[in-house]
Amino acid sequence: MSRRVLVVDDEKGIREALQQVLEFEEIEVQTCPSGGEALRLYAEFRPHLVFLDVKMQGMDGLETLRKLRELDAHAQVVMISGHGTIQTAVEATQLGAYDFLEKPLDTDRILLTLRNALQHLDLESENVRLKAEVHAHYEIVGSSKAVKQVIERIEKVAPTAARVLITGENGTGKELVARAIHALSPRGQGPFVEVNCAAIPSELIESELFGHMKGSFTGAFADRAGKFELADGGTLFLDEVGDMSLSAQAKVLRALEEGVISRVGSGKTLEVDVRVIAATNKDLKAEIAAGRFRDDLLYRLNVVPIEVPPLRSRRGDIPQLIEHFVEQLTRRGGLPAKPFDREAVQRLAAHDWPGNIRELRNAVERLLILAPGPVATVADVERLAGMTPGEGGRGTGTADLAGAPWARAATFEQFKQAAEQAYLLAKLKENDWNVSETARTLEMPRSNLYKKIERYGLAREG
Numbered sequence: 001m002s003r004r005v006l007v008v009d010d011e012k013g014i015r016e017a018l019q020q021v022l023e024f025e026e027i028e029v030q031t032c033p034s035g036g037e038a039l040r041l042y043a044e045f046r047p048h049l050v051f052l053d054v055k056m057q058g059m060d061g062l063e064t065l066r067k068l069r070e071l072d073a074h075a076q077v078v079m080i081s082g083h084g085t086i087q088t089a090v091e092a093t094q095l096g097a098y099d100f101l102e103k104p105l106d107t108d109r110i111l112l113t114l115r116n117a118l119q120h121l122d123l124e125s126e127n128v129r130l131k132a133e134v135h136a137h138y139e140i141v142g143s144s145k146a147v148k149q150v151i152e153r154i155e156k157v158a159p160t161a162a163r164v165l166i167t168g169e170n171g172t173g174k175e176l177v178a179r180a181i182h183a184l185s186p187r188g189q190g191p192f193v194e195v196n197c198a199a200i201p202s203e204l205i206e207s208e209l210f211g212h213m214k215g216s217f218t219g220a221f222a223d224r225a226g227k228f229e230l231a232d233g234g235t236l237f238l239d240e241v242g243d244m245s246l247s248a249q250a251k252v253l254r255a256l257e258e259g260v261i262s263r264v265g266s267g268k269t270l271e272v273d274v275r276v277i278a279a280t281n282k283d284l285k286a287e288i289a290a291g292r293f294r295d296d297l298l299y300r301l302n303v304v305p306i307e308v309p310p311l312r313s314r315r316g317d318i319p320q321l322i323e324h325f326v327e328q329l330t331r332r333g334g335l336p337a338k339p340f341d342r343e344a345v346q347r348l349a350a351h352d353w354p355g356n357i358r359e360l361r362n363a364v365e366r367l368l369i370l371a372p373g374p375v376a377t378v379a380d381v382e383r384l385a386g387m388t389p390g391e392g393g394r395g396t397g398t399a400d401l402a403g404a405p406w407a408r409a410a411t412f413e414q415f416k417q418a419a420e421q422a423y424l425l426a427k428l429k430e431n432d433w434n435v436s437e438t439a440r441t442l443e444m445p446r447s448n449l450y451k452k453i454e455r456y457g458l459a460r461e462g
Contacts, residue, residue, distance in 0.1 A: 002026075002028050003026075003027050003028065003048050003049075003118060004027070004028045004029075004030075004045060004046065004047040004048050004049075005022050005027050005028070005029050005030075005047055005048065005049045005050070005051065005114075006029075006030050006031070006032070006038065006041060006042060006045055006047040006049075006050045006051070007019060007022075007029060007030070007031040007032075007050075007051045008031070008032055008033075008034070008035065008037075008038040008050060008051065008052045008053060008056075008061075008064065009031075009033065009051070009052075009053040009056070009080065010033045010034065010053060010055075010056045010057055011053070012033070014053070014080075014103070014105070015031040015033070016031075017105070018031075018051055018105070018110070019031055021107055021110055021111070022114070025111065025114070027114075030045050030047070033056075034056060034057070034058055034059065035056060035058065035059030035060065035061070035063060035064030035067070036058065036059055038050070038052070038064055038068070039064070039067055039068065039071065042068060042071060042072070042075070043071065048076065048118060048121055049076045049077075049078065049098075049114065049117050049118065049121070050068065050075065050076065050077045050078070051078050051080055051101075052064060052065060052068075052077050052078070052079055052080065053079075053080050053081065054079055054080070054081035054083070054088060054092070055081060055082070055083060061079060061081070061092075062088070062091060062092060062095065065077055065079065065092060065095050065096070065097060066095055069095060069096045073096075074124070075096070076098050076117050076120070076121055077096070077097050077098060078097065078098055078099045078100070078101060078113055078117060079092045079097045079099070079100045079101070080100075080101045080102070080103060080105065081100070081101075081102060081103065082102070082103035082104075088100075098117050098120065099113050099116075099117065101113060139176075139324070140154075140173065140176050140177070140180060141317065141320055141321050141324045142314060142317035142320060142321065143316075143317065143320065144314040144316050144317045146309040146313060146314045147309070147314060147317060150177065150306060150307075150308060150309070151180075153304070153306050154177060154180050154181055154184065154306070155184065157181060157304045157306075158180070158181045158182075158183075158184035158185045159184065159185060159186065160185075161275060162303045162304050163256070163275070163276050163277065163278070163300065163301055163302075163303045163304070164178075164181060164277045164278070164303065164304045164305075164306060165241075165277075165278050165279070165280070165284075165298075165301045165302040165303075165304075165305050165306070166178060166277065166278070166279040166280075166305075166306045166307075166308060167279070167280060167281070167305065167306070167307050167308070168279075168281065168307060168308030168309070168310070169281055169310050169356055169430075170281050170355065170356065170358070170430055170431055170432075170437075171311075171355045171356035171357055171358030171359055171430070171432065172308040172309065172310055172311070172356045172357060173308055173356075173357050174239070174279040174281075174308055175194070175237070175239065175279070177279075177306055177308060178192075178194075178235070178237045178239075178277045178279060179192060179237075181235070181277060182234070182235040182237075182275075182277070185235070185275070187233065187234050187235055187275055190231075190233040190234030190235070191230060191231055191232075191233065191234035191235070192231075192234055192235050192237065193227050193230050193231035193234065193235070193236050193237065194237045194239060195208060195209065195227050195236070195237065195238055195239065196239045196240055197238060197239065197240045197241055197242075197243045197244040197248075198239075198240035198243040198437060198440055199240075199436075199437075202245040202248075205244060205245055205248045206245075206247065206248050206251060206264055207220070207224070207226065207264050208226060208227060209226050209227050209228055209248060209251070209252065209261075210226040210228055210251060210255075210261045210262065210263055210264060211223075211224050211225045211226030211228075211229055211261075211263040211264065212224055212226075212263050212264035212265055212266075213263050213264065213265035213266045214265075215265065216263075216264045216265020216266075217264065217265070220264075220265070223263075224263075225263075226261070226263065228255060228261045228272050228274055229261070229270065229272060231272075231274045232272050232273055232274060233273055233274075234274070234275070235274070235275045235276075235277060236274045236275070236276050236277070237277050237278075237279070238252075238276060238277070238278040238279070238301075239278075239279050240279065240280055240281065240282075241278040241279065241280050241301065242280040242281070242282035242284055242287055242292075242293060243280075243282075243440065246292070246293075246294065249293065249294045249297050250294070252276075252297060253294065253296060253297045253300060255272065255274075256276060256297075256300045256301075257300070259271055259272060259273070260272070276301065278301045281441075284298050284302075285298075310353075310356055311353040311356045311357055311360060312352045312353055315349050315350075316349075318345070318348055318349040318360065319345050319349060321357065321360060321361075322340055322345055322348060322360070322364055325360070325361050325364040325365070326338070326339070326340070326364060326368065329364065329365055329368055330368070333365070335365070335368045335369060336368065338367075338368050338371060338374065338375065338376055339375050339376070340367070340375070340376040341375050341376065341377050341378070343377070343378040344367075344376050344377050344378045344380065344381045346378075347378050347381045347382070347387060348360070348363065348381060348385070348387075351385075351387055354426055354429055354430040355429055355430050355431070355432055358432055359429065359430075359432065362432070363381075363384075363385045366384055366385065367380055367381065367384055367385065370384050371384065417456075420452070420456075421456040421458070424438075424449070424452055424453070424456070424458060425456075425458055427441060427442060428453075428458065428460075433460050435449055435450065435453070
């Protein structure tokens with residue numbers, strides 16, 4: 001990419017010397033002798049960097065710098081002066097100058113400043129690009145009434161300090177909601193720290209959340225900060241909070257009430273400034289009734305509730321989601337661009353999607369990879385996404401029941417086995433074939449679930 005530099009100095013010799021040095025570095029250069037002309041040229045030339053003299057007739061360099069920064073808040077400007085003082089350098093820096101050079105100018109110093117400034121510009125551009133990619137990755141897609149209500153509540157609660165409890169089935173996008181709240185909040189520049197409470201063994205969850213001291217338990221070989229400390233000044237996202245142990249719940253409650261934590265094995269308390277957002281796919285009131293969740297913690301977490309709707313209740317968003325996933329997977333995943341024909345989209349929109357958005361994304365990715373033609377067709381959907389012809393996903397009629405495996409069972413025992421097989425397969429799909437998560441959902445020992453998977457020969461499709 002060609003780099004552009006504007007040189008502004010009322011001394012012709014300085015302009016020519018700088019132009020010669022910069023053009024030798026294959027930089028495109030324009031020069032001018034005054035601040036007023038610099039402002040006009042800047043809008044036309046759009047330079048990546050400006051070398052700007054401090055002492056000039058008419059509008060001086062500092063005033064020109066001020067106006068340049070009003071014109072472009074990201075303008076990269078290096079001030080040059082033969083009468084440099086600390087006060088001038090400080091004022092220039094406060095106005096947004098990148099660096100300050102004194103005359104007589106040294107070629108090596110000029111080139112070093114040039115390279116550093118352009119590298120800084122590249123880093124800023126990359127940072128903007130990465131932030132845009134992150135935003136796109138966590139974008140909430142859809143125009144249905146249900147999604148608009150979720151977005152409206154996010155926009156209302158994000159600027160506040162209120163805690164939020166996000167509920168919804170697996171795969172509905174609860175993390176996207178949490179990240180959107182964080183991004184739109186005053187803490188948006190701070191850390192976003194996620195903890196999946198269901199994925200951490202109960203005996204380790206306290207250490208994960210609050211940290212530990214060396215020697216506090218077997219395997220604690222060094223002091224370690226917990227997620228609360230890491231999220232200080234930002235947001236802590238407690239995903240699947242309904243799976244947290246009761247002892248950890250008590251400590252979390254204390255942290256929320258007092259704003260202090262203590263590491264495992266330490267009597268010392270630490271103050272933390274953390275906004276907590278929690279999410280769960282469980283009915284926490286039922287968990288409280290069963291003695292597995294603290295009611296006082298629910299009241300602390302559930303200041304503002306947000307329920308994320310399942311995909312089957314917003315089928316009108318599915319075409320938009322398919323388009324979004326195709327664009328995302330082809331641009332960042334390196335997959336070949338492949339449109340979906342109208343019948344394929346209709347078939348996908350008719351499916352119930354027990355695994356919700358996560359399952360839909362997986363199906364789109366599978367079709368992009370495996371569909372043989374230049375366009376994904378309804379035949380590809382039926383073959384690769386495991387959908388039978390005529391599937392409507394809007395209820396089960398008598399004909400559907402007659403064709404179900406359990407309806408053909410000769411004995412009641414065969415019926416029970418066929419029903420169990422279908423139920424386990426549906427739950428495994430719902431949890432994206434995460435056996436540990438499925439076992440937790442079913443409240444079944446993982447070893448038992450593995451045995452049943454083996455007995456029925458269950459396997460992921462595609």
